Amino acid sequence: MTAKAVAPWVRTRLRTAPGAAGALALLVLLTAFLAAALPRGVDRYEDRGLRHAVASAAPDNSVIRLAGPMPLGGDPSAPPLGPQAMEQAYRKQLKAIPAPLRADDGQSAYGVRTTEKIPATDPLDSWLPRPEGMPPRLLVASRSSLADHARLVSGRLPTAKADATSHTAEAVVTASTAKALHITPGSVVHIPGAEGKPLAIRITGTVQPLLPDASYWATEPALRAPQLVPASPKPDEPHYWYAGLILGADSAPVLLGTAGSPEVYADIAPAAHAMNARRLHGLSASVASLEGGPALAALRLLVGPGTTVSTELDAILEEYTSVRDSITPVVAVATFGTATVAGVVLLMAGGLAAARRGTELALLRARGGSLPGIGGRLAAETAVVTVPSAALGLGLAVLVVRGGRLVPALLAVAAVALVSCLALPVRAMVSHRTVRTASDRDDLVRVRPSRRRTVAELTLLVLAVGAVVALRRRSTAAGSDTLVSSAPVLVGVIAALLLVRLYPLPLRWAARPAARLRSTVGFLSLARAGRAPGGGVLPLLALLTALTTAAFGGSVLAGVADARDRAALYSTGADARIDSVTPLPRGLADRVAKVDGVSQVVAAHVEYGVEMPYGDRVAVIGADPSPYAALTDRTGLGAIGADDLKARPGGKALAAIASPKVAAGLGRGPREVRVAGYRLMVQVVGIRERTPAVPRSDFLLVDTAGLGAREPTTLLVAGTGLDGDDLRRTVTTPRTAGERPTVQLRTETRHKLVDSPLQSGAERVYGAAVAAGAGYAVLALLLSLLRGAPERSALLARLRTMGLTRRQGRRLLILEALPQAVLAALGGALTGWAATELLSPGVDLTGLALAASGQTASAGSGLRPDAMSLLIPAVCVVALAAGVAATQAWWTSRRGSVTELRAGDTR
Template sequence: MSRRSAHSGPALLLRHLAAHPAGGLTVAVLVILLSALAAAAPRAVEAMHTRSLDYAVSALEPAQRDVTGGAIGVPNPGAGGTSGPDALPSESRAAWGGFNDRVVALHDSLPSPLREATGRPQYFLSQDSLPITRIGDENYGELALAYDPRASDHVRYIDGSPPSETDDDVVEIGLATANADILSWGVGEIRQVQADRGETYSARLSGVFEPVDPDDDYWSHAPLLLEPSLVQEPLGPPVYTVTGLVDSSELPALAVSPTAVRVEVWFPLDPDAVTQADAPELVEQLRRLESAPPTVVMTRNEFFDSMLSFSAGPADTIEDTLTTDAAVDAVLAMTASGPLGVMIAVLLLGCRMISGRRADALRLLAARGASGGTLRGLMAIEGLVIGVPAAIVGSIVGILVTTGPVTAGALLLPVLLGLLPAVLLALPAPDLRRGERDDLDGASRASGRARIIVELVVVGLAAVATFALVQRGLTTAAAASGIDPLLAAAPLLLALAVCVAALRIYPVPLAWLARRSHGRRGLSAYLGPVRALRDPATGLAPVLALVVGVAVAVSSGVLLTTIRSGIDDAAVTAVGADLRVKGTPLTTEQVEAIGAVPGVADAAAVSGANSALIDVDGRRTNTSIIVVDTDALGRVQGDAPGAIPVGAALRADGDSVPIVASGATTAAVGTSTDATLDGEPITIVATVDGSTALSTRANWAVVDSRFADRVGVVNPVTHVMLLRLEPGADLEATRAAVQAVAGDAATVDTPADSAAVLASTPAAAGLQSALLIAIAVTALLSALTIAMTLVLGGPARARILVLLRMLGGGRREARTLAVWEIAPMAVVALVFGAALGIGLPLVILAGVDLRGFTGGRLQPALAVDPLLTLALVLGFALVTALCTFIALFASGRARASSILRTVEA
C-alpha cells in the first residue's frame, strides 16, 4: 500500500474504527440481540394470536362454529343448473336444484373474508317427530324424518337399500344401525306413524346405514341420524326418538305435511382461515348476516312464506378471543415498555464506552482544528458502521426463528435500533476535557434547576398516568382500537419516577457513612463512600437499567403467580369440588355407591337442569331449575373459590321459594317482587355471575331439594355429583373407583384437569412464556449494565488502586473500593426495583382484564410468591457479585507503569 493511500480518508477511518474495538463489538452484539428480539416479537405475538383464534374456534362444536341458517318451511321445488363441486346428484336435481342454486348464489354473494373462510354450502330438511308403533302394539318411541339431497355423500347402506319413492301409501326410510337396533326394527318391516287428529301412515325400513366418515362435521348438525335421543321420565319408561332418511324426491309432498318442517343451511367455517388480521372484519360480517340475511323464500302451509335467518355462529367466540388477545398485547406492551427504556440506557452506556476510548483521538483532532460538527459526524459514521450491519443481522435471525409474513411494522424497531448508536454517539458534543472533577464543575451546579424541573415533570406524568388507569378501571377497547398508549407508558413513567427518587435518596446514607468513617482507621473505609459521592459511576442510565431490570423480573414473577393463582381458582370454580362426576344420568343406586367409595368424605347430588319459565309481570323467560341438597353442597364446597352461597336463607320456609340465581336470571327478574317460577312465587337470596360447576347454561336457579316439588320438579334425576375427598386420600385411585361406578359414559374430573386445560390455551401459555422471556432479557441487560458501568469506571479505579498500592495499600483496599463503586447502585436497584416490581402488577390489574387468561368470572387478585420473588432478587445479587469479582480481577492485573503514564502532571 502506498503512503498516499495509507493516509487517505477511508484508510484513516478504518484505522480509527479498528483501534480499541472492544466497545464497538459490545454495542454490535447488543444491537444484534435486541434487533433479533425486536424483529421476532411482533411475528411471535401475531402467530400466538392466530393460534388463539384457531384454538378457540376449533374447540366449538361444528354446529356452533359453522355459519348456520334455518327456517320453518319447505324449499320451493324446481330444477336448477349449478354445476361443478356444488352440483347435486342427478336424482335430486329435479326437486332440489332450484333451492341449491339459490343457496350457492347466497354463499357466492358473501363478502370477503367471510366467503373465503367458509366452505361449500350444505343443508338438510327435517320434520318434527311423531309416535310410532309396531302393528297392534302400544307406542314405541318417536320417529322424525329427514331429507338430504346429498345423503349418498355421508352414508352407505350395509343392509337393505336406500329409500326410494313408492307408488303406495307406505313411506320408505333408512335408519342408522344404532337407531334400528334400539327400536328392534328389521329391514322390510312396516310400522305405523301417528299423525295429528288420529291419522296414521305406514313407514317401511328399506335399509340400515352407517356413516361414511364418523368424524365428519356433518354429524354435528344431524346427530340424531346416527344415535337416538332419550327422554327418561321419572315414573315412566324411556322414550327414544330416532331420525330416518327419506328419499329426497319426496320434497313436493312436504308442502302438505301435518307436522312442522324445518330446513337448516350451513356454510362450514374453516378455523385455519380465521386470521388475526381478518378477525374483526369477519365478526362484523357475521353480525351483519345475522341482522340482515339475504332472502331465500320458503313455502309454509300458512298463508305467508318464511325466509332463512342466520345466526352469527362463532362471532361471540372470536370477539372474546380478540378481547383476550388485546389484553395480551396490553400486558406485553406494559411489560416491554420498561425493558425498552433499559435497552436505550444500555446502548447509551455502550456508546459511552466507545466515546471514552475515542477521547484522546478526538482531543487531538480538535487541537488540529476539527470542528464540533466534524467530530459529531465522525462518531455518527462509527455508530452507523456498528449499528446498521448489526441490526440487519439481528433482523434476519429474528425473522428466521419465527413464522409469518414480514411486515414493515415488524422491521421498524430493528431499523431504529440500527440507527440509535449513531444518534447516541453524535448527539452530544464530545467531551474534550481531561482530568476535571465533575463534582467541582460550576456548570454542573448550575444545571440543578433544570434537573428539578425535569424530575417534577417525570413524577407528575407518572402520577397522572397511574391515577388515570386506576380511575378508568378495566377496559377491553384495545380489541378494536389497538394498544392503549396510557397503559404502555405507565410502567416506564413509574420506573423513571422511581429512578428520580433513588438518585435523590441514595446520596443521603452515603454522606452519613462518609461522616461516620472520617475518623476511623484505614483509608478505604473513608475513601469508598467519598468517591461514590464525588465521582460516582452511577447516573440515570445505569440506575434506570438496574431498577427496571429488577422491577421487570419481580413484576413478571408476580404476574406469573397471579395468573397461575387465578387459573387455579377458576379451575376450582369450574369443577366445584375435589372430584366432579358429570355427563350421564345417575341412578339412585349409583349415587349411593359413589358416596360410599373409599376415600370419598362427602358427596352432593345435583339434579339435571329442568327447564321452566320465570314469569315477571307477564314477561316470561326460560331458565333451568337445579335441585340440590344445600346442606350436602355446603359441606362439599366449603369456602372454595366460586362456591354456591347456600346459607340458611336458601332453606328458609315461607310463602315464596328461595333461590340462588345466575346473573342472567337475576337480570330477567330485575326489581320485580312478583316473579314466579313454574307458577310459584320466588325470592332471589343470592346471585352468582358467570359459570358454575352445577350448570354450563347462562340462565339457572338453584333450589333446595325440599322445595323441588313446589317448582314442578318431581323425582329429580342426578346428572352431576360433587365429591369431597378425605385428607390423604389417593386421588387417582379414588377417581378410578368412582369412574367404575359411574360408567364409561360419565366424566370424572378434578380442578387440576381444568387448570391444565386453562393453562394450555395459547393466550395463557403465550403470556407466561413472554413473561419468562422478559425475566431472561432483563437479567441479561442488568448483567450488561453492571459490566459496562464497571468498565466505564475502570480507568479511574485502576489509577486509584495503583496509587494505593504504591502507598502501601493491599488487596483488601482494592476490593473495598470496587465494592463501594457498585454496591450503592446495586442496593438501590434491589430495594427500589423490588418495590416497583410488586407495585407494577397492581397497575396492570387495574387497567387490563386478565379473566381471559384465567377463565374465571372475577379479575384475579394479586398473588406474590415469596420464594420466587426472593429467588429473583438473590439472582440479581449473584449477578452483581459475579460482575464485581470479574472487575476486581481485571483491575488487579493493571500495571502501575502503564497507568501512571496516562496521568498528566
C-alpha cells in the first residue's frame, strides 16, 4: 500500500494565507486593467480625433477631386459618357485609390460638369431675376445617385436622354434655387452652345437635399443653393445669381455641346470612419501619391492623360499630426509617473510578503534549501495568483475600453504579471542569499549606502539632469521620447534618494532634545521612527514620484484651464459682447443691463479698417472713460485710468491709448486721423497690448466725447451666470430684429476651444493617470505602514502592560508615523514645485489646451506651479498616515494585550 502524497506546496501556501493572496490578486487585477486600458484609451482618443478632424472639415476641403478632359470627337452619344460606362470608370477609379485611404461611396459623386459660370441667354423680359441688371450664371452638371440624396418636392426627376439634334436636355433644381430664380416645373432655361445654338434645359422638378451639409451636396454649394456673387472683387460691384442645374445621367453627353468648358469629374469623399491614427503616415502617403505619385499615374491611365487630382486632405492630416504630436509628450509625462509608482507598489507588495515570511524562509535556508529552489517555489505560488488576475484585468480592459490595439495592452499586462511574479522571489533570494539564524538590525539611521548604490544614484542623477536639459531645449512641441517624458519622474526619484540619505539627520537632531522631556512618548516615537527598516527607499520613492506627478499633472491641468480662460477672454473682451455693423438701437444697453446676472454694460463705438497716416488699417474705439476703465481693470486687459483717456476741453489733440504697433506708427506727437468721415487730432498718451473692445487686433482708443460718431456699435457685458438665450432674446426684440446684432458669450467661446475628441480624450486620460498615481501613492503608504503593523501592535501591547494609557498609545503610533509622512509630503511638494519650474520652459500646452491653436496661440499656454496641486496631495499624505496610525492604536486597544503577546513571539 503506497503512502499518501504530501500536500503540494502551492496549495498549502495559498490555504495558509488566503487574505494575502486575495489582496495580491486584487492589486494585480487593478494594475493590469490600468496598464491595458491606458494604451487602448490613447488609441481610442487619437482615432476619434483623426476622424473628427476629417469629418468636421469643410467638405470642399476634405474631398478628393478628380477631373479629366471630355472625350474627343464631339459625338454626344459617345459611349464614354453613357451612364454604364461612367459607372464602370468610376468603380475603377475607386480601386485605384491606394490603401489605407478609403472612399465613402455613399457621399461621393461623379458625372460631367461645366467649369465656367455660364450666363443664361434668356431675354431681358424673361421670368429669370436679374438683380442690378446682371443675368444669372449657371453651373450645369450631372450628379450620380441623385435619387438617393434628395427628396422630390414637385414634378419628376429627369429621365429623357439628351437630344443632340434639338439641343434639349432635362434637369432639376433644389427648392431654394427654384425659389430664388422663380423656377417651376416646366420652366426652360437657355445657355449658350459651343457652336452658337443655345441649349434648352427643361426643368422637370424640384428636390430637397436630404443631408445638405454632407459631402455630396457641400462639395458643390451652387447645386445646393443659389449664391449672390459680385461681378468682380472691386467694391460696389453689381451682383448676380449663381445657381446649379442638375442634369439626369442620360443627359450628361449634351454638355459636349456647351460653351462652359465641360469636364468629367469625380468628387470622392474620404471615409473618415475607417481612419485610425496608427495609419496616419500611410494616409499621408496615399494622399501624396494621388496628388503627384504612382496613384495619379494609374488614374491617368484610366481617365486620360490630362487628369488632375486636388484636395486639402493633406493639410487636414498635417494639422491633426501637429496637434497630436504636441499632446502626446504631455500625456506621456503622466503615464511614466503612474507606471513608476505602480511598479514600486508591486515591488513593495513583494517586499512585504518577503518580510512577513522572513522567519520561514530563513528556516528553509538553514535546513538546506537552495536559492533556486526557494525562488522557484515562491515564483510558482505567486504566478498562480498573479497570472489569472492579470489575464482578467486584460479582459476587463478590452471590454471597457473598446477600439484600441490589443498588442500594446497585452505587452503592458505581461510586464505587470512579470513584475508581480518576480517581486517576491527575487526579494527573498537577495535577502537570504546567506544562511542566517537571526536577522540583523537594519535600522534606517544605521544603514550605510553601499558603493553600488552610490554609483546607481549618480547614474540616475546624470539621467535626470540630461532629461531636464533636453526637455528645456527641445520642448514637448518637438515630439517625445522616453528620456524627455520621464523627466518629472526622474526628478522625483532623485529627490527620494536624496531624502533617504538625509532622513537620519533630523531624527538624530530631534531625538536629543526629546530625551530630556518628562514624557517618554516623543522620544520613543522618534526612536521607533529611526528603527524603521532601512529599505524605506521604496515607500519614499513611491510617495515622492506620485506627489511629483500629481503636482506636475495638477499644474498642467490648471495651465490648460487658464489658457482656455485667457483665450476665451481675448476673443470676447468681456463676459459677453454684442456687436453690430450698424449703430445699435437706442435703449438696448438699458435693456441688457436688466438681464439676470449682468453687473455692468459698457457701450463703445468701434470703426474697423481705419487707415492710419503711416498706411496700416486698424480699429478705432470710442468709449466713455470711467466705465471703460472699470471694465479694463476687471478683465485685466490693458487696465487704464479714466483720467488718462478723458478728452480735455480746449486741448489741441485728443488723448489716445494705442497698441504698440499703432503707437510706434503714430509717434508721440499729435497726428490727424480720419474716422467715420470726421477728422481728429490724436496724441498717444499710453500703450497697451490689448483692450476689451478689440482684444485681438491693433487699436486706437479715444474718448467718445471727442469722437464724431458716438452711437455705440458694441456692448461689452460683465457679469456672472449669464444666459446666452436670455441675452439673445433681449437683443432680438421686435425693435432690433432687423438689425441682427451678434451675441458672443465668454463661456460659449471657451467651450468651443475644446471641440476635438483628441484634446478632450487626452485630458481625460491625463487626469485618470494622475488620479491612478495618487491612488498608488496611498497604497504605497498603506503598505509601508502595514509592514511594521505587527511589530507596532506588539510594542503597544507591551507598553500597555507597563501602564501606557490608550491616549498615549495613540500619540505614540501617530508620532512614529509622522516623520516619514511629513518628509514625503514636504519633499513631494518641493519636488513638484521644482519639477514644474525646471520643466515649464519645455512644456507646450497649446495643443492640449486650445482647439483653434492657430487663432488663440497669443493667449499663451505656459506651465506654472499650482498651489492647490502642491498642497492638497501633501496634506492628504500626512492626514492618511495619522489616520491609519490612530486606527491601528484603536484596534489594538480593543483586542487587548493577551491577544497580541504570545509566548515565543519575537516581534
